[in-house]
Amino acid sequence: TKDMYKEPVAGIKGMFLANKKIDNQVKTFITYNKGRDWSLLQAPDTDLRGNPVHCLLVILYLQKENKYVYSRFGNIGTELSDDDISMFVSADAGNTWRQIFEEEHSVLYLDQGGVLVAIKHTSLPIRHLWLSFDEGKSWSKYSFTSLPLFVDGVLGEPGEETLIMTVFGHFSHRSEWQLVKIDYKSIFDRRCAEEDYRPWQLHSQGEACIMGAKRIYRKRKSEKKCMQGKYAGAMTSEPCVCTEADFDCDYGYERHSNGQCLPAFWYNPSSLSKDCSIGQSYLNSTGYRKVVSNNCTDGVREQYTAKPQQCPGKAPQGLRIITTDGKLTAEQGHNVTFLVQLEEGDLQRSLIQVDFGDGIAVSYANLSSTEDGIKHIYQNVGIFRVTVLVENSLGSDNAVLYLHVTCPLEHVHLSLPFVTTKNKEVNATAVLWPSQVGTLTYVWWFGNNTEPLITLEGSITFTFSVEGMNTITVQVSAGNIILQDTKTIAVYEQFQSLRLSFSPNLDDYNPDIPEWRRDISRVVKRALVEATGISSKHILVAVLPGLPTSAELFILPYQDAPAENKRKTEDLEQISEILVQKLKQNFVHFDLKPGVRILVHAAHLTAAPLVDPTPSHSGSAMLMLLSVVFVGLAVFVIYKFKRKIPGLNIYAQMQNEKDQEMISPVSQRESIPNAPQSELMSPEQLVDEKLDVQSIGK
Numbered sequence: 001t002k003d004m005y006k007e008p009v010a011g012i013k014g015m016f017l018a019n020k021k022i023d024n025q026v027k028t029f030i031t032y033n034k035g036r037d038w039s040l041l042q043a044p045d046t047d048l049r050g051n052p053v054h055c056l057l058v059i060l061y062l063q064k065e066n067k068y069v070y071s072r073f074g075n076i077g078t079e080l081s082d083d084d085i086s087m088f089v090s091a092d093a094g095n096t097w098r099q100i101f102e103e104e105h106s107v108l109y110l111d112q113g114g115v116l117v118a119i120k121h122t123s124l125p126i127r128h129l130w131l132s133f134d135e136g137k138s139w140s141k142y143s144f145t146s147l148p149l150f151v152d153g154v155l156g157e158p159g160e161e162t163l164i165m166t167v168f169g170h171f172s173h174r175s176e177w178q179l180v181k182i183d184y185k186s187i188f189d190r191r192c193a194e195e196d197y198r199p200w201q202l203h204s205q206g207e208a209c210i211m212g213a214k215r216i217y218r219k220r221k222s223e224k225k226c227m228q229g230k231y232a233g234a235m236t237s238e239p240c241v242c243t244e245a246d247f248d249c250d251y252g253y254e255r256h257s258n259g260q261c262l263p264a265f266w267y268n269p270s271s272l273s274k275d276c277s278i279g280q281s282y283l284n285s286t287g288y289r290k291v292v293s294n295n296c297t298d299g300v301r302e303q304y305t306a307k308p309q310q311c312p313g314k315a316p317q318g319l320r321i322i323t324t325d326g327k328l329t330a331e332q333g334h335n336v337t338f339l340v341q342l343e344e345g346d347l348q349r350s351l352i353q354v355d356f357g358d359g360i361a362v363s364y365a366n367l368s369s370t371e372d373g374i375k376h377i378y379q380n381v382g383i384f385r386v387t388v389l390v391e392n393s394l395g396s397d398n399a400v401l402y403l404h405v406t407c408p409l410e411h412v413h414l415s416l417p418f419v420t421t422k423n424k425e426v427n428a429t430a431v432l433w434p435s436q437v438g439t440l441t442y443v444w445w446f447g448n449n450t451e452p453l454i455t456l457e458g459s460i461t462f463t464f465s466v467e468g469m470n471t472i473t474v475q476v477s478a479g480n481i482i483l484q485d486t487k488t489i490a491v492y493e494q495f496q497s498l499r500l501s502f503s504p505n506l507d508d509y510n511p512d513i514p515e516w517r518r519d520i521s522r523v524v525k526r527a528l529v530e531a532t533g534i535s536s537k538h539i540l541v542a543v544l545p546g547l548p549t550s551a552e553l554f555i556l557p558y559q560d561a562p563a564e565n566k567r568k569t570e571d572l573e574q575i576s577e578i579l580v581q582k583l584k585q586n587f588v589h590f591d592l593k594p595g596v597r598i599l600v601h602a603a604h605l606t607a608a609p610l611v612d613p614t615p616s617h618s619g620s621a622m623l624m625l626l627s628v629v630f631v632g633l634a635v636f637v638i639y640k641f642k643r644k645i646p647g648l649n650i651y652a653q654m655q656n657e658k659d660q661e662m663i664s665p666v667s668q669r670e671s672i673p674n675a676p677q678s679e680l681m682s683p684e685q686l687v688d689e690k691l692d693v694q695s696i697g698k
Contacts, residue, residue, distance in 0.1 A: 012093055012202065013293055014211040015577060017041070017060065028060045030094045032204040033211060034291050036248045041097070044088070048099045058168040060088065063503065089116070091135040093202055100136045103435075108156045110163050110184060114220055114228045117154075125150045125171070129186075132223035145180055147171055161189075163227070185227070192226035199235060209240035212296030242299035247288040250306070261287040284309040315395025316350060318343025321388045322401065324373055329479055332381050332407040337373035340388055342397075350392040357384030357403070378405040380440040406438030409478040414485040416472060418542055419554050422493040423463055430458040430474045430485070443475040460681070464491040488539070492557055496576050499603040500541070500551040500583070506598045510549050523590050524551060524600060531587040532578050553579065 009015040013036040019026050027616040028041040043055045087101035104121040116132040118139070125148030130139040149169045167180040200219040201208055208214045218235045220228060240246075249255050263269055266481030269285065288304040290296070321343040323330070330336040340352060352364040356376050364370055367390070378384065386401040411433040420426045430442060444453040444460055447470050453460070464470055470491055475484040510516065525541040528534070541555040555575050582588055583602040592598050 044097050089136040106154045123178045182600040187225035196224040212294040214238045219450040239297045242296035242301040246296045247304045250285045253287040253355045256593045280311045281308045313346040316345035316390040316397040319397040319399040329404045341371045346392045353389045355387045404439050406479045409437045412476045412483040412485045414487045419490045441477040496555040498553040501601045501603045502549050503599045506549045527590045531582045
């Protein structure tokens with residue numbers, strides 16, 4: 001009980017004394033049925049002097065010593081107090097109480113309680129103690145020391161029948177401890193015989209049935225002064241007929257004001273059959289249970305005892321499917337363990353079907369066979385709908401789990417044109433390795449924008465309204481992995497492009513990998529600058545993937561200072577004419593290795609126009625293109641058939657170890673071939689910076 005200090009009474013099963021605080025007042029209670037019922041402790045009728053006591057309650061300080069519970073001291077009234085302390089004793093199992101001292105004493109029980117020894121609690125030295133042979137009704141004064149002793153404590157010898165006690169203290173504050181051993185055997189001249197005892201009925205305010213039995217003890221007659229020795233205990237014990245008082249409220253039930261045990265607000269009695277299966281039985285509680293160690297029989301015992309009941313069987317309810325780690329993601333090729341949970345239902349006769357969402361399903365005869373989990377390996381990435389169905393003859397239930405299966409993302413490459421026209425749509429694509437990794441989120445940044453654009457698609461279309469060099473960054477989030485790539489794109493209102501071809505012997509040395517194309521692009525650019533004298537700031541070269549080896553030459557405007565006007569269309573045309581002339585005259589060449597010279601030519605017809613096909617671009621370059629159509633018709637036909645897809649720029653996606661490439665066409669009018677990123681960092685670095693093409697995508 002809350003706020004209650006309880007102590008059992010040795011020798012009487014089910015009897016407890018307890019102090020409880022009620023409305024800031026401490027009150028003493030007693031129970032004879034292990035706490036089933038409690039009653040207030042009644043005050044004695046008279047005090048030590050025989051005067052009537054006008055109070056109903058006695059309140060005790062409860063202490064336990066040598067297995068016996070007794071009132072060391074207490075007082076009569078409504079609350080405990082340090083003033084007016086008295087000593088009380090009960091000789092009938094707590095039914096009535098008698099005051100024995102008006103001051104605090106230490107009390108020892110000797111000879112099975114047949115002798116009571118009391119020593120006064122005082123700060124003064126004492127020589128005497130008090131003995132009682134009649135359960136505290138009368139006391140005799142005895143001297144236990146010749147010199148007054150400051151008593152520090154009293155000890156009894158082990159054993160319930162002991163007649164030896166020890167007093168320890170000191171004669172003065174400066175002296176050592178003194179031990180006084182007292183043996184009371186000499187007081188008795190004989191042992192108790194059968195005629196020295198009388199029967200005594202244990203009862204609770206007249207009720208003889210205590211803990212379901214009537215117990216009659218043999219008690220030494222108070223006028224007999226004999227030594228009991230080993231105590232025989234109860235003389236007879238007879239079971240009682242069970243009554244409601246022998247039963248307490250069962251788990252989940254609480255006693256109401258009418259005395260009935262009813263379900264608590266938080267308890268559902270039907271939960272007893274939660275894990276019950278058809279064909280089995282369970283104990284259906286009546287709301288009562290017999291007090292532990294109660295020995296009553298018959299009576300209401302059958303009515304109040306829980307009875308076996310056949311399991312009713314239930315339809316499945318509260319079905320759940322989860323992973324053992326609670327996550328909604330799994331890795332391709334690794335074991336995933338699912339747990340199937342059911343709140344209620346007939347588990348032993350239920351059919352469980354699990355569909356993993358990848359074309360594989362399993363069945364189980366009952367839920368117990370899935371206790372260790374259901375293991376499965378997904379061979380592909382994606383989002384899989386995992387469903388579980390549990391059904392029995394009474395009904396069914398189902399649950400769904402959406403599992404994201406991924407594989408580690410190893411590389412991200414941002415593919416976009418090297419050069420684009422101002423205010424013209426450009427497509428950027430994030431190329432992944434491996435290409436299929438599962439659910440992805442793409443985060444895009446353009447230029448100096450602080451707010452990103454988030455998409456679920458790996459391609460995005462955008463436009464630039466400001467000329468110059470612009471950066472694009474993409475971050476790809478796959479599970480707990482985030483990778484990113486950044487590229488630079490040149491944006492100009494006017495620029496021109498020209499397709500380049502090479503001596504056929506270059507194809508013999510072309511491994512068709514990004515690093516090789518990067519180096520050749522730098523070498524070709526240097527050869528163009530040396531042959532024409534044109535500033536490297538106007539030239540951008542990108543060797544394209546595939547065979548035969550070809551490249552794209554971009555002719556760009558350039559501003560030395562922000563205030564300088566843009567170069568006119570005629571300037572770009574003039575640079576184009578110079579480049580074309582030098583290329584036709586075979587002035588542009590480079591040595592691949594000693595003895596191997598490579599010539600660079602202008603392809604007479606390519607999918608990349610000599611001039612960007614917008615109204616603002618120069619018309620002279622178009623005339624130049626038309627003038628070489630007829631001259632290079634044969635070359636064009638051969639070139640067209642050698643290319644896999646005529647008239648289209650080819651981009652590559654770098655595969656594992658950069659030795660395989662995925663080819664896909666993109667219209668030249670929509671996208672201009674990729675160039676190494678480092679060349680686009682700034683116009684001044686187009687010559688000296690390393691080209692950094694890690695992977696060129698679609």
